[in-house]
Amino acid sequence: MGLKEIQRRKFQFALIALVVALISYLVLMINGLGIGLNEQAGSALRRLDADALAYAKSSDLSVIRSELSAETIDEISRLDGVSGWAPLGYVGVNTRDSKGDITTAALLGYEPGSIAEPQVTGGRALTGEDQRGLLADAAFLKASGLSVGDRVTVPSRLTDFEFTVVGEIDEGYFFFQPVLYVLLDSWREVKYGSADPSLPVASIALLKGRDLVGRATEAYELVSKNTAFANIEGVQGQQATVNALRVFGFLIGALVVGIFFYVLTMQKVAQIGLLKALGASSAYIFRQLLTQVLAVTVLGVAVSVPLAYATGTVLGRLPKTVPIAFTGDTFVVTSVLIVVTGVIGALFSVRQLARVDPIIALGQQQ
Amino acid sequence: MSATLTVTALSKTYGSGALAVHAVRDVSFATQPGDFIAIVGPSGSGKTTLLAMIGGLLTPSGGSIRVNDREITRLSAAERAAYRRDAVGFVFQANNLIPFLTARENLLIMNEIGSGRRREAAERADRLLDDLGLTSRVGALATELSGGERQRVAIGRALMRDPLLVLVDEPTANLDSEQGERVIRSLIAEVKARDKLGLMVSHDMRMAALADVILEMCDGHLTRQARQEKTPADG
Numbered sequence: 001m002g003l004k005e006i007q008r009r010k011f012q013f014a015l016i017a018l019v020v021a022l023i024s025y026l027v028l029m030i031n032g033l034g035i036g037l038n039e040q041a042g043s044a045l046r047r048l049d050a051d052a053l054a055y056a057k058s059s060d061l062s063v064i065r066s067e068l069s070a071e072t073i074d075e076i077s078r079l080d081g082v083s084g085w086a087p088l089g090y091v092g093v094n095t096r097d098s099k100g101d102i103t104t105a106a107l108l109g110y111e112p113g114s115i116a117e118p119q120v121t122g123g124r125a126l127t128g129e130d131q132r133g134l135l136a137d138a139a140f141l142k143a144s145g146l147s148v149g150d151r152v153t154v155p156s157r158l159t160d161f162e163f164t165v166v167g168e169i170d171e172g173y174f175f176f177q178p179v180l181y182v183l184l185d186s187w188r189e190v191k192y193g194s195a196d197p198s199l200p201v202a203s204i205a206l207l208k209g210r211d212l213v214g215r216a217t218e219a220y221e222l223v224s225k226n227t228a229f230a231n232i233e234g235v236q237g238q239q240a241t242v243n244a245l246r247v248f249g250f251l252i253g254a255l256v257v258g259i260f261f262y263v264l265t266m267q268k269v270a271q272i273g274l275l276k277a278l279g280a281s282s283a284y285i286f287r288q289l290l291t292q293v294l295a296v297t298v299l300g301v302a303v304s305v306p307l308a309y310a311t312g313t314v315l316g317r318l319p320k321t322v323p324i325a326f327t328g329d330t331f332v333v334t335s336v337l338i339v340v341t342g343v344i345g346a347l348f349s350v351r352q353l354a355r356v357d358p359i360i361a362l363g364q365q366q
Numbered sequence: 367m368s369a370t371l372t373v374t375a376l377s378k379t380y381g382s383g384a385l386a387v388h389a390v391r392d393v394s395f396a397t398q399p400g401d402f403i404a405i406v407g408p409s410g411s412g413k414t415t416l417l418a419m420i421g422g423l424l425t426p427s428g429g430s431i432r433v434n435d436r437e438i439t440r441l442s443a444a445e446r447a448a449y450r451r452d453a454v455g456f457v458f459q460a461n462n463l464i465p466f467l468t469a470r471e472n473l474l475i476m477n478e479i480g481s482g483r484r485r486e487a488a489e490r491a492d493r494l495l496d497d498l499g500l501t502s503r504v505g506a507l508a509t510e511l512s513g514g515e516r517q518r519v520a521i522g523r524a525l526m527r528d529p530l531l532v533l534v535d536e537p538t539a540n541l542d543s544e545q546g547e548r549v550i551r552s553l554i555a556e557v558k559a560r561d562k563l564g565l566m567v568s569h570d571m572r573m574a575a576l577a578d579v580i581l582e583m584c585d586g587h588l589t590r591q592a593r594q595e596k597t598p599a600d601g
Contacts (some may be wrong), residue, residue, distance in 0.1 A: 001464070001475060002465070004466065004467060004471065005466050008466040008467075010508070017597065029374070041385075059504070083585060175384060226595060230442055236458060236579075273467075274458070274462070274464070275464075275479070277421075277423055277450065277456055277458070277473075278450065278451065278456060278475070278479060278523075279447050279448065279449075279450040279451020279452070279454075279479055279480065280447070280451070280479040281444070284478075286477060358423050358450070359418060359423045359424055361423070361458050362414055362418055362423060362458060362535055363414075363415070363458075363459060
């Protein structure tokens with residue numbers, strides 16, 4: 001009977017399904033934004049081939065402030081359980097192309113052949129001789145309009161450093177900026193101006209091995225990639241904001257569906273009274289309501305998922321990247337949660353439904 | 367199967383103390399198998415309350431209602447719902463049909479609420495609608511039916527689960543007298559053809575005159591019981 005009502009009152013239920021679809025779309029887009037921002041916060045950090053990361057103890061797990069000396073790197077590399085290690089330098093830079101357009105980037109310094117070396121997806125890898133070569137992330141190339149073979153200027157400390165893009169990589173973002181990989185010595189030059197041995201040799205160190213996380217001295221501390229990610233400046237606030245938006249999205253969804261079905265139930269009191277007078281149990285009537293809620297929410301979600309996917313695809317093709325990314329899990333989990341919250345919302349009507357007295361079928365109030 | 371109904375010292379009081387309203391007071395009567403009974407009386411006389419108690423829609427304040435020797439006043443809420451579903455067929459005055467269902471689906475709803483094979487239920491629904499002269503209207507939505515057609519569909523629905531009692535509340539209130547008489551004659555014919563016990567509340571004495579027995583109520587009391595020599599429906 002519940003489905004027949006939907007079939008015969010298409011317009012009324014289509015409107016409810018449309019509202020569910022819009023809310024579901026909103027929640028999906030917020031989720032997509034959350035994942036996208038998460039990617040931008042540090043997908044390159046998450047993709048590092050390391051079991052632990054070493055930060056300068058005084059940096060309070062800030063990659064901007066972390067500076068490791070050659071002695072500290074040497075000390076860390078000789079720790080028990082370390083099977084591999086690599087220094088990694090970080091500095092945020094503005095790059096300038098031949099037309100003078102500026103693109104921000106995270107300039108990372110590494111040693112070719114080490115575990116910090118990124119995988120090249122186009123062009124070629126850097127060799128020890130490529131002092132003025134760099135590997136650019138696909139996101140950087142897209143944002144700047146540059147390609148392999150183009151020249152790019154990195155101004156730093158009132159000096160212009162000229163680099164040539166020799167290869168493309170797909171490591172994503174580090175600290176909200178697309179990554180550029182250069183040789184460690186080049187990074188030191190950009191950041192400190194010279195390769196003086198007294199200057200720091202890296203920002204952080206990547207470590208492979210067992211039972212490394214948690215070790216610390218006055219010079220360094222070793223943390224997991226997850227801890228490092230969570231301590232990227234702004235990540236916690238950003239994720240808390242996105243999570244709050246998601247929770248509110250679900251709450252509003254539950255409320256809207258709940259209110260819709262509450263109003264529908266109120267409108268159908270006479271009909272519910274008639275069904276009860278004819279011998280229908282409250283459970284039977286609730287099953288009809290549940291069928292309708294499930295049908296409407298599933299339909300709403302079925303509309304919103306392809307819509308959100310299409311929006312994500314279109315936004316991804318825009319020259320200016322909007323940080324939206326979807327995973328299969330996002331769609332499945334969000335869809336299930338929307339349906340579940342819709343059902344929870346509809347439960348508001350259960351009490352009302354149970355209280356309908358069959359005597360109203362006779363036009364009497366008890 | 368024909369049913370007998372025995373009502374003994376039945377009463378219903380709303381509220382208490384000085385505010386108490388005695389809707390039905392000490393009503394007793396017994397029926398014979400196959401009777402079609404009309405309950406008449408002015409507004410507020412307690413006739414609909416009496417019908418509601420017999421139909422398991424209201425719990426009496428006192429007294430007994432026995433249907434084929436089964437006491438129904440002590441049933442739980444769930445048992446009363448099952449009693450209404452399986453032993454009683456209702457025809458109400460208003461809001462009688464589910465508006466978004468067709469005539470046929472309004473009959474089949476009884477099968478959905480209860481249990482039974484769909485195919486047999488569909489055959490029974492078609493047969494009932496045919497008997498009620500609604501063959502051409504089986505697929506019409508309730509909202510597309512005339513007042514008389516709607517009441518005839520309600521009669522079909524009341525008979526769907528082969529009940530013991532058919533309880534009817536002011537079935538002609540929204541109909542003109544010609545349509546009303548056709549509906550009542552049709553109702554009585556179908557109830558009698560199936561050997562059911564029928565009880566109809568009506569304020570219209572012309573309709574009541576078609577019944578076998580007239581129960582007259584006033585101020586909650588049963589003031590008169592009259593068995594009619596011959597019902598016009600028979601003739």
